[in-house]
Amino acid sequence: MNRKTTGRRTTARPFVPRQRTARTTPSWAAPDPVDRLAxxxxxxxxxxxxxxxxxxxxxxxxxxDDQIRERYGVRDSFALAEELYARVPRRHPEPDTPPHDPWRVSxxxxxxxxxxFALPGLAYVLGAPLLTGPPGALGLPxxxxxxxAxxxxxxxxxxxxxxxxYAWLGLGDRHGARRCLLVGAPVGALLGALTALAVAGAADRAAVAFATGQSCYLGASTTLLVLGRERTLLAALAPLTAGALLALAHPLPDPVALTLLLGSLAAVMLLGLLSVAPSVRKPSGGAGAPGPMSSLPYALFGLGSGALVLYAALGDVLAGEEHSALAAPAAVxxxxxxxxxxxxxxxxxxxxxATLRSTGTPRAFRRATLRTGAECLAAYLLILLALGPAATALWPHAPGLTAVRLADLLLLGAVLWTGLLLQSFGAxxxxxxxxxxAALAQTLALLTHLTDPHGAALTVYATAAAVQAxxxxxxxGRATAHR
Structure with a gap:
């Protein structure tokens, strides 16, 4: 039936979108399955x-998706999630007890x-007599x-x-983690020693022996750190620490320095072995065992970040600017x-x-989360800003900490911290x-003998930091990454 129009103009009521509430159904009708799921x-x-x-x-x-289509009449889990999100009003119920926060640590x-992490660097103070001789490749000490290497x-x-x-530990299989370390740490130490030997060239045998001990220490200390034995590791490093502090004040006889080095190394290796020994007779369950390839990105992150830290310590030497001292304060x-x-x-x-519990929209969550990340990064850079000059002042014969070097240090710190943050979320x-x-770009810059190596490093670090940000x-910024 046609509706007659009158002389009055009718104005359409504006459509105001609002959140839907759960549907009510008559008592004789079957309840809506989506409402029941909500x-x-x-x-x-x-x-x-x-x-x-x-x-x-x-x-x-x-x-x-097949079950969802059959039970709820929507195409997949995302469509069903959107329907539930629209029907259920947003609210954040207060828990009966304070919410558990697994990320609070001392x-x-x-x-x-x-x-x-830092104390093993004192081994180079005691091991200095083992590294005497003419300059090696690339003008390095x-x-x-x-x-x-x-x-x-x-x-x-x-x-x-x-x-x-850590993946084994996450599965609740501590014996699996121990067996992983029992096999992986010695293999890594052996391969590290062979790597040092392969690039030794004309280097003295004492330097190769020192590199071999370094590889053994890295494997044993990794074992103790993964298993939460930091205090044990600190106690094992006590002879090395005391000897290095004495050597800074007055040179120690070579036999004494060597004894302290070997004593700490032997203690760390023995403690590492004892910490994984219980796994020898208790095989892991094997259920849900992580594949080795899943650890490859983490190993590559160690390669890239390690190379960047080494370049920060050796940049002046490799660029031909400093031959008497390494820029070790940056690495320290x-x-x-x-x-x-x-x-x-x-x-x-x-x-x-906490932001997940206090925000109700994706935009608010993203804004609050990124603000928290910026605050944490700023706090880290302030700490680094204090440590950089302090390490430079205390390190013997260290090159001066210029504004460019300080900018390099802070930008590299931003790269490392954001990298660790992404890595902690599985990215x-x-x-x-x-x-x-970034490490490859640094290598190319040094090999091509750029006229401004510090400027090149500044560009590399700034670019890497921007990409990671x-x-x-x-x-x-997505809530699902934090669940």
Missing amino acids: ADLGDFAAAAVHPDEIAAALESDGLS LRACLLRGLV PGTVPLL GALFGWTWNQGLSHRA ALTLSMGPAEWLLYRFRSGSL ALGTAAVCCA LLVRTLL
Whole structure:
């Protein structure tokens, strides 16, 4: 039937979108299955800040797309999640007890880890007599090449080994982690020693022996750190630490220095072996064992980040600017900063967990999370800003810390911290690619003898830091990455 029009103009009522509520059905009709599912999910669906969180829960419950189409009449889990998100009002129920925060850790424990990362560097003070002789390849101090090659291989291998062992621990299989370390640590030590020997060239045998001990230490210390034995490792390093501090004040006789070096090394290796010995007669369950290739991105991150730290320590020497002293204070500052860096990573995870409970929209969550990340990064750079000049002032014959060198240190710190942040969320492949590309660019810059090596390093670090900041914004701004 046609409707007659009148002289009055009618204005359409504006459409105001609003959130749908659960449908009510007559008593004689079958209840809507989507409403029943919304009631079953309860507070979880109400607290979700994005439909993808609900979709992840549906998939974890084993619902296939075929089952979803048959039961709920929508095409897949994402469509069902969007329907549930629209029907359930947003709310954040207060728990009966304070919510559990698994990311709260002791600052003292993180500082202890940073200390045990840095103390092994004192071995080079006691081992200096073993590295005497004419300059080696690329104008580096004698014996440096095998030491650096062994260290770089060790960082790469042990980073991947640590990830694989932590994966076993995540499965609740401590014996599996111990067996992984029992096999992986000696293999890595052997391969590291062979790597040092392969590049030794005309280097003295004492330098190769020192590099071999370094490889053994890296494997044993990795074992203790993964198993949470930081205090044990610190006690084993006590003779080395005391001897190095004495040597800084007055040179020690070579036999005494060598005895202290070997004593600490033997103690660390013995303690590492004892910590994994219980796994020999108790095989792991094997269920859900992580594949070795899953640890490759973490190993590559160790390679790229390790190379960048070495370039920070050797940049002046390789560029032909300094031949009397390495720019070791940069490496010392970065190593000491790893303890606070680890604590700030936990602070970020704790803050993002609190943000999940306090925000109700994806945009608000992203904004709050990125603000927390920026605050943690700024705190880390302030710590590095204090450590850099302090290490330079205390290191004998160290080159002056110019504004360019300080900028290099801070930008490299930003690359390392954002890389560790991405790695902690499982996004290791992206940060490994960035760090390895940056290390390759640094290598090419040195091989082509650029007129401004510090400017080239500044450009490389700034580019890598910008790319990783973009990765953090893209990957960690989603609520589903934090569940």
